Amino acid sequence: MNESEKNSDGTESVLLNLGPQHPSTHGVFRLRTLLDGEEVIDVEPIFGYLHRGSSKLAEERSYTQVITLTDRLDYLAGMSNNLAYITALEKLTEISPPERARYLRVIMVELMRIASHLMGIGFLINDLGAWITPLMHMFREREKILDLFEMVCGARITFSYMRLGGVSHDLPIGFEKSINEFLDDFENKIKEYENLLLGNEIILSRMVGVAPLTGERAINCSVTGPNLRASGVDWDLRKKDPYEIYDQIDFEVPLGEKGDNWDRLVVRIEEMKQSVRIIRQCMYGLPQGPYRTDTDFFVRPPEGEAYGMVEAPKGELGFYLVSDGTIAPYRMGIRSPSFINLTVLRELCVGWKLADIIVNFGTLDINVGEVDR
Amino acid sequence: MWAKWIAKMQTRLFNIAVLILLTPVFLLVYIIKEPIVYYGSLNILSGINFFIGLFILVNFLLVVTTMLTFVERRLVARMQNRIGPNRVGPFGILQGFADLIKLITKEDLVPTLANRTVFSLAPILIMAPVLLMFAVIPILPGFTIADLDIGIFYVVAITSLGSLGVFAAGWASNSKYSLYGAVRGVAQLVSYEVPLVLSICTIVLLAGSLNLNQITGAQEIPFILVQPLAFVIVLFSVAAELNRTPFDLNEADSEIVAGFHTEYSGTKFALIYGTEYLAAFGWSVVIAILFLGRLEPGVGGFLILMAKTSIILFLFFWFRGTWPRVRIDQILAIAWKIMFPLATINIIVTGGAILLVQSLFNLKSGTPLGLQPLAIIAIINIVLFVVLLLVLPLIKGLGRFDDELKARGLEIKGGN
Amino acid sequence: MRIFGVGAIKGLIVTLKYLLRPTFTTQYPEEKLNTSPRFRGNNFVWYEERCTGCSTCAKACPLGIIRIVTHPEPHQQVGSDYQIDVFDIDTGRCMFCALCVEACPYDALHMGGDFERADYVREDLVITTDQLREGAKKPQTQFRPQLEEIGYQGDEELDEHEAGRWSL
Numbered sequence: 027m028n029e030s031e032k033n034s035d036g037t038e039s040v041l042l043n044l045g046p047q048h049p050s051t052h053g054v055f056r057l058r059t060l061l062d063g064e065e066v067i068d069v070e071p072i073f074g075y076l077h078r079g080s081s082k083l084a085e086e087r088s089y090t091q092v093i094t095l096t097d098r099l100d101y102l103a104g105m106s107n108n109l110a111y112i113t114a115l116e117k118l119t120e121i122s123p124p125e126r127a128r129y130l131r132v133i134m135v136e137l138m139r140i141a142s143h144l145m146g147i148g149f150l151i152n153d154l155g156a157w158i159t160p161l162m163h164m165f166r167e168r169e170k171i172l173d174l175f176e177m178v179c180g181a182r183i184t185f186s187y188m189r190l191g192g193v194s195h196d197l198p199i200g201f202e203k204s205i206n207e208f209l210d211d212f213e214n215k216i217k218e219y220e221n222l223l224l225g226n227e228i229i230l231s232r233m234v235g236v237a238p239l240t241g242e243r244a245i246n247c248s249v250t251g252p253n254l255r256a257s258g259v260d261w262d263l264r265k266k267d268p269y270e271i272y273d274q275i276d277f278e279v280p281l282g283e284k285g286d287n288w289d290r291l292v293v294r295i296e297e298m299k300q301s302v303r304i305i306r307q308c309m310y311g312l313p314q315g316p317y318r319t320d321t322d323f324f325v326r327p328p329e330g331e332a333y334g335m336v337e338a339p340k341g342e343l344g345f346y347l348v349s350d351g352t353i354a355p356y357r358m359g360i361r362s363p364s365f366i367n368l369t370v371l372r373e374l375c376v377g378w379k380l381a382d383i384i385v386n387f388g389t390l391d392i393n394v395g396e397v398d399r
Numbered sequence: 400m401w402a403k404w405i406a407k408m409q410t411r412l413f414n415i416a417v418l419i420l421l422t423p424v425f426l427l428v429y430i431i432k433e434p435i436v437y438y439g440s441l442n443i444l445s446g447i448n449f450f451i452g453l454f455i456l457v458n459f460l461l462v463v464t465t466m467l468t469f470v471e472r473r474l475v476a477r478m479q480n481r482i483g484p485n486r487v488g489p490f491g492i493l494q495g496f497a498d499l500i501k502l503i504t505k506e507d508l509v510p511t512l513a514n515r516t517v518f519s520l521a522p523i524l525i526m527a528p529v530l531l532m533f534a535v536i537p538i539l540p541g542f543t544i545a546d547l548d549i550g551i552f553y554v555v556a557i558t559s560l561g562s563l564g565v566f567a568a569g570w571a572s573n574s575k576y577s578l579y580g581a582v583r584g585v586a587q588l589v590s591y592e593v594p595l596v597l598s599i600c601t602i603v604l605l606a607g608s609l610n611l612n613q614i615t616g617a618q619e620i621p622f623i624l625v626q627p628l629a630f631v632i633v634l635f636s637v638a639a640e641l642n643r644t645p646f647d648l649n650e651a652d653s654e655i656v657a658g659f660h661t662e663y664s665g666t667k668f669a670l671i672y673g674t675e676y677l678a679a680f681g682w683s684v685v686i687a688i689l690f691l692g693r694l695e696p697g698v699g700g701f702l703i704l705m706a707k708t709s710i711i712l713f714l715f716f717w718f719r720g721t722w723p724r725v726r727i728d729q730i731l732a733i734a735w736k737i738m739f740p741l742a743t744i745n746i747i748v749t750g751g752a753i754l755l756v757q758s759l760f761n762l763k764s765g766t767p768l769g770l771q772p773l774a775i776i777a778i779i780n781i782v783l784f785v786v787l788l789l790v791l792p793l794i795k796g797l798g799r800f801d802d803e804l805k806a807r808g809l810e811i812k813g814g815n
Numbered sequence: 816m817r818i819f820g821v822g823a824i825k826g827l828i829v830t831l832k833y834l835l836r837p838t839f840t841t842q843y844p845e846e847k848l849n850t851s852p853r854f855r856g857n858n859f860v861w862y863e864e865r866c867t868g869c870s871t872c873a874k875a876c877p878l879g880i881i882r883i884v885t886h887p888e889p890h891q892q893v894g895s896d897y898q899i900d901v902f903d904i905d906t907g908r909c910m911f912c913a914l915c916v917e918a919c920p921y922d923a924l925h926m927g928g929d930f931e932r933a934d935y936v937r938e939d940l941v942i943t944t945d946q947l948r949e950g951a952k953k954p955q956t957q958f959r960p961q962l963e964e965i966g967y968q969g970d971e972e973l974d975e976h977e978a979g980r981w982s983l
Contacts, residue, residue, distance in 0.1 A: 091875070159830065166480060180926070195853065222826045231729060717831070
């Protein structure tokens with residue numbers, strides 16, 4: 027973008043740097059924007075401030091130790107990262123987990139989806155300007171989910187819960203009671219969030235019709251996740267390419283219509299409700315049995331490569347593993363959804379106002395830890 | 400070397416000037432006493448009592464400002480299901496003073512390329528009009544510093560000088576964020592004065608005088624019942640004048656970091672920050688006087704006035720804790736497309752009602768209206784208010800979300 | 816018939832209801848949250864009698880922070896323990912992933928449940944062998960299903976015979 031170009035009325039554009047130190051860019055992230063008064067002409071994201079070299083570090087750690095690295099990619103949805111990596115590893119080694127482990131994995135991943143969407147919606151409304159009120163309410167629910175996770179695996183953010191061949195811990199005593207309490211309470215809370223947010227004229231006037239994204243354009247830009255479904259495209263990996271036990275569970279995939287900010291917000295709220303449904307079915311049908319198959323301590327997969335993908339809360343998360351027969355992977359590549367969803371930010375923002383840039387960025391639900399890896 | 404010494408002394412002198420001497424304000428009011436005598440009846444106490452009363456009043460205002468920061472944080476925190484600050488004093492009462500002391504002892508940074516003189520003068524330009532506003536407000540009923548006959552007009556005129564200070568602060572900071580905040584701020588402040596003044600005009604018509612003491616005396620029925628539409632318009636216009644949610648895009652944390660006061664730190668920032676709460680208090684007292692009934696004399700009257708002010712302040716804090724903010728072009732659209740026509744309709748209807756009532760009861764113009772005429776006007780206005788509430792969604796352009804969302808198959812949950 | 820502004824007022828009512836509810840906050844120094852028995856705390860519980868010096872925990876650690884120095888006895892028999900000179904864990908760099916606890920074949924190393932071990936000097940964060948020998952033996956039940964079967968909640972001290980899957 028050339029900032030000394032004149033606009034049609036002879037004025038110059040302003041180059042504004044929503045810099046890496048900013049109160050509200052969800053992480054260390056830089057946006058160079060070119061503005062004509064209040065209207066946006068061009069937006070250029072610059073990232074890389076949070077790069078920690080996960081792919082390189084993975085080459086020097088054994089397969090079990092890499093699980094601790096994968097926790098930290100999208101640090102708000104650790105279970106999904108673990109599951110994606112283990113899916114890739116299980117394709118490589120062709121070891122399959124027992125049934126109970128599959129159910130446990132799905133329960134944990136759906137709980138994680140609720141927590142991640144709560145954070146996404148909460149920070150979006152915070153960016154809109156409601157001074158952290160809905161965010162605090164949603165944090166309280168997330169606290170309860172993290173307490174459930176602490177009961178199961180001992181940690182609240184960096185879980186390292188999944189292992190090759192199953193999960194690392196079984197459910198503790200008293201977990202069923204806690205999770206049922208939580209789910210009953212949560213359905214009331216979703217109604218409260220809808221009362222607080224979805225009827226509010228201010229939110230309506232700022233989100234309805236703003237920054238639409240057509241389905242065809244979304245497919246061409248490789249957008250996945252709730253953003254794609256909000257544009258009307260029916261693509262959810264849990265239905266189209268079922269992994270674990272998703273083909274035995276009854277749930278719906280909410281779809282939007284026009285792909286504007288309002289649709290992205292409503293799709294996430296509806297997905298939380300569907301997650302509650304999935305968890306209830308899983309807890310009801312949980313089979314008895316072992317939760318982990320015995321594997322070697324330092325597992326040596328046969329030479330080859332595999333790509334494992336899951337439907338993470340933010341999109342399609344995939345791990346590409348290449349093995350050369352030793353205890354550490356030869357190469358680990360990560361297809362992170364936030365990185366790919368970010369490319370569509372320019373199209374969403376051009377033509378709208380400065381105040382809409384941050385809101386659009388929030389509706390895409392981008393986690394900078396995943397963008398930079 | 401001299402420049403550095405002068406800069407250091409400037410900062411220290413600035414702090415001292417703020418801490419000890421709000422003398423310029425006292426002197427100003429005393430100096431301009433003489434010309435004001437020609438423009439209205441004056442009721443200033445003479446001699447040393449004047450300065451004592453003024454000193455007590457200004458201290459009261461500043462203490463109220465620091466306590467308001469604490470009260471707001473506590474209230475908004477309870478709405479968010481958490482406890483606010485509760486560590487500093489007993490139950491956290493001294494939190495405001497801790498903030499004030501911290502701000503005063505911070506380093507006073509002036510950006511290199513900023514215009515030093517204007518940068519340092521801007522906080523004074525923001526704070527002084529708000530302090531001057533309290534000259535005509537009967538905080539203690541019966542005692543005003545200057546019982547001007549042009550009371551409410553003086554208030555509106557003086558507080559409109561604040562926009563000059565906002566623009567000076569934004570421009571002199573030499574930063575793009577500040578410039579954006581300043582431009583938005585001035586546009587918003589100037590636009591919202593029009594519905595504010597028009598709505599206050601209706602109150603003045605009903606009371607027959609601009610003097611604040613006489614406006615309260617004329618309230619046989621509290622004017623909030625007689626003029627509900629004017630109350631709503633004044634409430635939201637004042638929220639926009641104060642840069643409060645939902646119109647606080649100037650200090651929008653998310654985009655332009657802090658708007659026109661991004662580059663301020665230390666005492667200058669304390670002045671700007673305090674002005675927001677001082678103005679909120681001041682305008683709440685004015686709204687309480689204009690709309691919520693007459694003032695009783697004595698200490699009891701003072702406490703009742705404070706209670707009414709607290710109600711209005713609670714409304715402001717409640718709005719801040721719940722609603723997101725509106726975008727700047729939508730803010731200006733609301734001011735010119737919704738509030739201005741509504742204020743005009745209000746003044747036409749009220750004027751017509753007053754003429755009707757005067758011919759019915761054979762009253763002369765300029766005298767305050769009695770109970771029965773006010774009741775008739777109240778009924779007319781309340782009917783107008785309810786009709787407008789039902790009619791507004793049908794106007795194309797306001798209720799568009801209903802149709803569009805129904806067409807998508809999504810209902811607005813929580814709206815009906 | 817839809818009245819203008821009702822959605823916004825519904826939001827206001829939700830907030831007003833929250834004003835009257837008790838808060839969710841735990842005031843930290845006076846009240847503390849209860850952690851679950853599987854919580855991965857900041858210290859470790861080590862039973863020297865069970866430890867053989869095999870260093871599997873050190874191999875399993877992704878960061879390599881466990882330092883073990885052993886020496887064999889003069890007439891060491893095949894299959895018996897080494898004598899442990901140094902067994903340090905550097906909690907300044909630890910990420911508390913419990914891979915070492917999972918790896919220990921003799922149930923000698925367990926996670927502890929302490930979370931208030933902040934210090935002023937970074938070198939003091941290293942847990943030395945003496946601190947491990949003399950520390951309180953309250954293991955968490957992370958990766959130790961035998962402790963959950965006996966209903967252990969992490970509040971009493973366990974000696975080396977009760978803490979493992981098989982006795983010494």
